[in-house]
Amino acid sequence: MDWQQFLSLIIVAVTGLLLARAEVRKRRRARRTGCMGECGCASAAGVRTKLTKEGR
Amino acid sequence: MPASASIMPLQIPSPCLHMSESFSMDEVALSTLVPGERGKVSRISGTSAELRRRLLEMGLNTGTAIQMIRFAPFGDPIEIHAKGFRLSLRKLEAESIMVNRELR
Amino acid sequence: MNVKQEEATRVRNIALIGNPNSGKTTVFNQLTGLRQKVGNYPGVTVEKKEGRVPLPDDSEASVLDLPGTYSLTANSPDEKIATDILLGRVTHTRTPELVVCVVDASNLERSLYLVTQIIDRNLPLILVLNMMDIARDSGIEIDVNKLQHALNVEVIATVASRGTGIQELKQAMTSTHKATGNSRQWRLPELVERELAELQAMLEQHHQLSEPLAFHEAVTLLSGHNGTAGHRNKYSPEILDHLHKDHARLDFMGIDRQSVFIESRYEWVRRVCAEAVITAHRSDVTFSDKIDGILTHRIWGFVIFFGLMALMFQTIFSWAALPMELIGAGFDWFGRLISDVLPPGDLQDLIVNGGLAGVAAVVTFLPQILFLFFFLGVLEDTGYMARAAFIMDRLMAKVGLNGKSFIPLLGSFACAIPGIMATRTIEHPRDRLVTMLVAPLMSCSARLPVYTLLIAAFIPAVTVFGVFSLAGITLLSMYLLGLGAALGMAWILRRTLLKGSPPVFLMELPPYRLPSLKSIFIQMWERSVIFLKRAGTFILGVSIILWFLSTYPRFEGASPSDQVQKSFAGQAGKLIEPVLKPLGFDWKIGIGLIGSLLQREVFVSTMGTIYNIQNADDGTGNVSLQSRMQQDRDPVTGIPTFTMLTAICVMVYYVFAMQCLSTVAIMRRETNGWKWPAFQFGYMTLLAYGATFITYRLGLVLGIGG
Numbered sequence: 094m095d096w097q098q099f100l101s102l103i104i105v106a107v108t109g110l111l112l113a114r115a116e117v118r119k120r121r122r123a124r125r126t127g128c129m130g131e132c133g134c135a136s137a138a139g140v141r142t143k144l145t146k147e148g149r
Numbered sequence: 150m151p152a153s154a155s156i157m158p159l160q161i162p163s164p165c166l167h168m169s170e171s172f173s174m175d176e177v178a179l180s181t182l183v184p185g186e187r188g189k190v191s192r193i194s195g196t197s198a199e200l201r202r203r204l205l206e207m208g209l210n211t212g213t214a215i216q217m218i219r220f221a222p223f224g225d226p227i228e229i230h231a232k233g234f235r236l237s238l239r240k241l242e243a244e245s246i247m248v249n250r251e252l253r
Numbered sequence: 254m255n256v257k258q259e260e261a262t263r264v265r266n267i268a269l270i271g272n273p274n275s276g277k278t279t280v281f282n283q284l285t286g287l288r289q290k291v292g293n294y295p296g297v298t299v300e301k302k303e304g305r306v307p308l309p310d311d312s313e314a315s316v317l318d319l320p321g322t323y324s325l326t327a328n329s330p331d332e333k334i335a336t337d338i339l340l341g342r343v344t345h346t347r348t349p350e351l352v353v354c355v356v357d358a359s360n361l362e363r364s365l366y367l368v369t370q371i372i373d374r375n376l377p378l379i380l381v382l383n384m385m386d387i388a389r390d391s392g393i394e395i396d397v398n399k400l401q402h403a404l405n406v407e408v409i410a411t412v413a414s415r416g417t418g419i420q421e422l423k424q425a426m427t428s429t430h431k432a433t434g435n436s437r438q439w440r441l442p443e444l445v446e447r448e449l450a451e452l453q454a455m456l457e458q459h460h461q462l463s464e465p466l467a468f469h470e471a472v473t474l475l476s477g478h479n480g481t482a483g484h485r486n487k488y489s490p491e492i493l494d495h496l497h498k499d500h501a502r503l504d505f506m507g508i509d510r511q512s513v514f515i516e517s518r519y520e521w522v523r524r525v526c527a528e529a530v531i532t533a534h535r536s537d538v539t540f541s542d543k544i545d546g547i548l549t550h551r552i553w554g555f556v557i558f559f560g561l562m563a564l565m566f567q568t569i570f571s572w573a574a575l576p577m578e579l580i581g582a583g584f585d586w587f588g589r590l591i592s593d594v595l596p597p598g599d600l601q602d603l604i605v606n607g608g609l610a611g612v613a614a615v616v617t618f619l620p621q622i623l624f625l626f627f628f629l630g631v632l633e634d635t636g637y638m639a640r641a642a643f644i645m646d647r648l649m650a651k652v653g654l655n656g657k658s659f660i661p662l663l664g665s666f667a668c669a670i671p672g673i674m675a676t677r678t679i680e681h682p683r684d685r686l687v688t689m690l691v692a693p694l695m696s697c698s699a700r701l702p703v704y705t706l707l708i709a710a711f712i713p714a715v716t717v718f719g720v721f722s723l724a725g726i727t728l729l730s731m732y733l734l735g736l737g738a739a740l741g742m743a744w745i746l747r748r749t750l751l752k753g754s755p756p757v758f759l760m761e762l763p764p765y766r767l768p769s770l771k772s773i774f775i776q777m778w779e780r781s782v783i784f785l786k787r788a789g790t791f792i793l794g795v796s797i798i799l800w801f802l803s804t805y806p807r808f809e810g811a812s813p814s815d816q817v818q819k820s821f822a823g824q825a826g827k828l829i830e831p832v833l834k835p836l837g838f839d840w841k842i843g844i845g846l847i848g849s850l851l852q853r854e855v856f857v858s859t860m861g862t863i864y865n866i867q868n869a870d871d872g873t874g875n876v877s878l879q880s881r882m883q884q885d886r887d888p889v890t891g892i893p894t895f896t897m898l899t900a901i902c903v904m905v906y907y908v909f910a911m912q913c914l915s916t917v918a919i920m921r922r923e924t925n926g927w928k929w930p931a932f933q934f935g936y937m938t939l940l941a942y943g944a945t946f947i948t949y950r951l952g953l954v955l956g957i958g959g
Contacts (some may be wrong), residue, residue, distance in 0.1 A: 095598060095599075096600075096733060097595075097596075097598030097599040097601065098598065098599040098600075100599075100600050101599040101600045101603040102599075102604070102801075104600075104797065105603070105797055105798065105801040106802075108793075108794045108797045108798060109793060109794075109798055112791070112794040112795070112798065115790070115791070115794075128269035169379065171258070193512075198511060199328070199681055200757055201511065201512075202425075202511055202515070203328055203757075203759060204328065204516040204759070205511075205512055205516075206323060206324045206326060206366060206515055207323060207761075208362070208363040208366070208519070210512065210515055210516050210519050211512075211516060218542070219546075219549065220547070220551065221549060221551075221554070221643050221644055221646065221647060222549060222550065222551050222552065222553075222554035222555045222644050222647075223555070223644070223647035223648070224551075224647065225646065225647050225650070226643065226647070226656070226758055228549070228643070228648050228762060229502075231363075232360070232362045232363045233359055233360045233361070233363065233759055234359075234360050234363060234762075234763075235541075235762040235763075235764075236759070236760070236761055236762070236763065237643050237646075237656075237758070237760050237761075237762055238758060238759050238760075239650070239655075239757070239758045240648070241755075242757060242758070242759065
């Protein structure tokens with residue numbers, strides 16, 4: 094196993110851990126703030142597609 | 150008799166009323182108005198209590214001046230002017246809003 | 254906690270309330286800037302919007318932006334939460350110490366209705382008279398002092414969109430205000446007043462309710478239905494008995510119990526307005542009316558609407574092309590840089606073909622998504638959205654919904670999640686549920702990269718009618734397909750599972766306004782930041798993992814394409830391939846579909862990663878993903894993996910398939926259960942499979958590439 098392979102495997106492992114941790118954190122946070130799941134799509138930055146144009 | 154006519158909110162068929170410009174003898178459903186016609190709300194009837202309350206709270210209470218503006222492209226809903234704003238509602242709901250139509 | 258915050262005169266907790274379209278949100282934005290956060294009220298599916306306001310006296314206030322509402326009589330979850338907050342009935346949320354009510358100066362008579370209800374709550378109140386400029390232009394002059402005097406409440410005139418009056422508002426927020434409760438000035442007929450007072454006293458006594466709460470309950474009870482069945486468990490028998498007699502008495506006197514409260518309030522409001530409002534001249538035909546004459550014209554209205562939608566999609570496709578190329582070139586350059594610096598090996602492979610390829614594939618689509626949000630933002634800001642609902646109501650009625658359902662559906666073109674959340678303005682829970690169930694069929698922005706990639710690679714560059722490109726038309730068709738599916742599904746649902754009476758349609762049409770480009774751009778900026786963050790973290794992470802799964806286990810001497818096929822990812826794809834074969838898909842697409850469950854755009858990054866790895870030995874580091882997909886052949890049979898038909902089939906699959914797990918999560922929250930999200934997932938997957946199957950077979954029969 095050369096150094097590149099070794100390093101790349103480490104990166105993969107770390108990435109996996111980070112992703113898993115982020116998911117868990119998101120689930121926990123989602124319960125509290127209610128932006129369930131992918132908060133990137135939802136919440137304040139989404140287009141305010143409310144019927145009532147809450148006056149800009 | 151003209152004096153009593155101006156106090157009574159309900160329409161009482163009377164020859165005297167012809168003399169008063171601001172009163173019409175016509176109590177019709179809002180849904181029958183054509184674009185441009187005006188009137189004053191007289192009552193809301195024949196509908197569920199919940200809808201009635203919503204209509205009243207939105208400002209369609211007795212005496213409110215309204216004007217029919219237009220039909221939507223497909224003929225329904227309609228747009229009316231009331232108390233300074235524009236409201237859209239379906240003809241079905243407009244049927245339960247009785248209006249004293251203003252005679253031109 | 255520092256001393257300042259302890260002082261009683263420092264106002265900490267403020268609630269912002271007002272009619273929809275009153276400019277309340279603008280006021281909120283002006284006060285809080287970007288210091289906002291969005292959350293949820295406990296147990297209710299209503300969005301909780303909070304912000305911090307720095308006040309002139311160096312203290313800070315927490316402002317709660319309550320949902321826009323016409324009254325506190327709780328017709329919808331929105332209105333209910335507003336009422337409950339003001340009555341202090343919501344757990345984990347303190348009763349506000351001060352209420353700021355924003356009203357549209359052009360609409361004073363209707364807006365003050367809500368104010369009468371707030372005054373009843375016995376809370377300190379500041380009235381913000383907003384959009385004074387528009388009122389003045391319409392010839393409406395309001396004597397602020399007289400209004401203040403008549404209402405017995407402090408009034409601040411503002412033009413929130415320009416920031417005028419905001420400083421004065423902040424100043425007013427720092428000082429104490431006496432509670433308004435004692436100043437209820439609207440009066441009921443004598444008999445009703447008496448009954449009300451008695452009932453209120455009884456409620457205070459028997460149930461230990463506070464004065465404002467007892468008042469509210471008493472009003473609700475007196476104006477309600479005759480049947481006290483629903484109240485049996487809540488109230489003491491003496492109260493129920495008294496109530497029953499009250500009802501009888503009032504009915505006997507010919508008093509319309511329901512309307513007398515509303516009429517009395519409006520009567521007082523009328524007198525206040527007569528005193529404080531001077532209308533110099535009020536032309537009946539406003540500027541907005543003239544525009545509406547065209548935009549909601551019986552014939553042209555719909556044509557214009559449809560034309561606008563088509564134009565929107567066409568522009569999104571063409572205008573975004575250049576920025577997208579630039580972004581692609583940027584990533585290519587970076588990839589080459591890495592390849593120059595690092596010797597060939599796993600690390601270089603991981604970075605260039607794994608991470609970079611995956612992220613690049615997704616980030617390239619940022620310009621398109623931004624254009625989409627821009628257009629929708631402008632449409633909404635100008636007030637056109639309400640007209641869209643007005644125009645489409647008839648069509649919506651045919652499927653059993655009303656125009657109000659159209660807006661969340663239109664918004665779902667951006668993302669189904671805010672679309673689903675926007676359904677809470679729909680009063681009837683059943684109609685709301687139907688709208689939520691079909692919303693994901695409206696092609697969201699995450700599908701856009703998938704469509705674009707496939708269209709760019711496999712739809713010939715032809716123009717139709719000289720103006721519209723075939724590509725643009727295909728894109729539009731996908732969106733129309735989604736719309737059609739949504740409406741069709743709604744119709745089916747309303748005929749089968751969710752039957753019932755047709756919904757009511759009651760909606761205000763706000764005057765047209767010049768869009769606030771500033772707030773639209775702020776939104777676009779926030780959206781970009783979130784998008785890029787997600788790309789740089791989640792997508793990058795997934796791409797790395799995917800690289801790993803497509804590269805291992807290693808087989809010495811295998812060609813790169815073989816390698817991918819035999820890897821973990823490839824095996825997974827191969828596993829589901831039998832199911833996909835009838836649709837014309839192969840295992841590579843299979844991997845893409847699996848990845849899409851996390852996020853639809855992952856399909857694109859997956860393709861990026863797989864094809865980069867697969868063609869790793871062709872030397873060049875920057876052959877575009879498109880051409881690779883075009884040239885991909887099955888190594889055994891030589892049949893191209895992708896043809897125009899396959900591309901169309903993938904797109905059709907994406908139109909119908911429920912893939913976004915986040916949407917499932919939102920559905921679970923909004924419907925308080927797993928039943929409906931599961932049903933939604935199920936029917937959409939079936940629909941996707943079926944539609945794709947039909948498309949594929951039909952395509953083969955018609956001879957469109959095979």
